Amino acid sequence: MAVRRFVRGRIEWPRLEAVCREFAARYDESVVRVEFLDGDNWLSTPCVVDERWFVKVITPQNALVHALFTAGRNLGVFSSGTEGFFERFDSPVEMAEHELDATRRIRAVGVNAPEPIEAFAHEELGVLVLEYLPDFRTLADLTQTETATFAPTLFASLGRLHGAGFGHGDLRAENVLVADGELYFIDATSVRADAIADARSYDLACALAALEPAIGARAAVDAAVGRYTIEELLAAREFIGFVDMRPDHDFDAALLRGEIEKRAA
Template structure:
């Protein structure tokens, strides 16, 4: 229980009020209406302001937890026989600035993401402000039939990011949103530029893992194969075991690996 409290990183109410007052001043508002969102809050405290802005407040504790997660992920990558490619941040503001920049990069190549507004520091906290999408569902909340419909668009968007020379780094069903029948990508993490090929293979493995429980390994690989060559699927196969060890992915790694191998044969 103590570990869970540490990981969640709750912010005291006076500090949250101070951030909201700073936000109101920056946007010329005399007052703002804030709704805090439920969640584990491992890496930020998320909230919605005036039903217009999605805001994440990041503490030094959140930055420390991110660094610990990053170290664990890199150890997992080592288990796949590759050098770790996840990068840590220097502090809360760096985390906020990265999310803003990553969102801009995603949108710049024609992939949907919430509009990035700004990132700023308030005392020791980092704050990132994005467009709020009021009516959305995560990919995880869709029915299998809906997921099957969106699978080609998922891999087309991912391939567009990869063709532009960068990776997402934290692709899972909760980080893909559906709004107005369009996919939106959020929460990209930082990966080393000199290891981008491995990061892209990892992204592809994560996407396959996100789809396999809902539509099956064959349909997931079919959709991926429309955008990615067999050689790229085989490279992704090397990360399937690592993805399977992550607690935020629940899929049949052996079946998925076997389907990729059958496709290659």
Template sequence: MAFRRVLRASVPQSRLRAVGEEVAKRYGEPLDSIESLEADNWLSVPCVVNERWFVKVIADQHTLVHGLLTTGRNLGAFSSGTEGFFEHFSTPVEMAEHELESTRRMRELGVNAPEPLEAFEHDGLGVLVLEYLPSFRTLDAVSSEELSDLVDGLFGNLSRMHEAGIAHGDLRAENVLVAPKDGDPTLYFIDATRVNDDAIEDARAYDLACALASLAPLLGPADAVSAAADHYSAEDLLSAREFLDFVNLRPDHDFDAAQVKGEIEKFAA
């Protein structure tokens, strides 16, 4: 627990308030409120400013933690028989600018993501400003009935990104939000990380493995693989299979890798 507290960097309230004042000023408003959100997030301090803007505040320690996690993930990729494809950031504002650009690229493809507004540096902090979704749940918090209606959209949007040469790099239930849009529950993708463009095929296979790992405990391995197979070939699924043991080592995934592998092998046969 002590180690986790060290990793989860905090930003003093005085600095958060200064960021909130700067954000509000940029949009011609005084600062009425800034609320820090409770989240198991080691890579930023998420806030809501004036109940209108979602703001991620990134400090030097978040950049350091991202580097540590990137090293660990690359070692895991080596264990799967491929070179590491995750890339780190050198500064907090670089992290913010990357997520802004990744979110823009997803939206250009028609993939739902909170509207990206801007990224900037303030007092050595990286600041990312996005549309605030006031009512959302993470993917693992929806009912099984809703999930059955959403899963095709998840794999459809993921394959759309992959066909355009984009990999998410950190796909898990917490990074897929469900929020109302025009009265219907809609998927929103957040928190894409940086991967090496020269290793995009491996990164896409890893994304697919993460999607299967996220959905298998919620839908069952057979239904998760079946849903993926509507958008991915047997070859794609077999490539994802090679990353399942690595994904299973991550603390944010809890699934039966052997069962998912078995369902992939059944489909491929």
């Protein structure tokens, strides 16, 4: 248990209080309430401040774990016959700055994401501040009917991101939010610019994998065909095996791969 706490980079309360004081000073605000979010968070300590801001506090241990995850993902990508395309960060503040920039890019191309506020360093910690979306649900929280309704929007948003030359890199049900009837992307990771084509195919495979358990392989592919070509779906098929190995995806890879192949026949 002590090793798990170390690897997760759990922050002692006095240090978190110091971050909150710094946050309040930067915004000339009196912080009244800080709510820490439940979950198995390996890459940050997330919290909601005064129900207005979503704040991630990132430790050096979080940055180390991210580097290990990145190395593992790049090794996994080799199983799809391509070179790894995930990039690592050297420090907690670099992680925070990347997510801030990624959120800005997502919004700049017309895709919904929480409003980015700022990223800053506090001692050895990285701190990211975003708009807080109250009453949100993740894609995994939706009913089957709701998921089917939002599936075309998911691919339209992803296609817009790809059309602008970007990749998400960590598209899964937990990173797609629905609030006030709108779909939002969060937690984009860093992918190499010279491997963006592979990163897009991987994104598409992840989106299909996120939808398949809720609406089935056929409906997921139907929704994707509205935005992506058969050639793009076949390229995504090559990453389905790697996505299936990831513990944060649980879907029927054989059914999904077979449905893509039926469309291509």
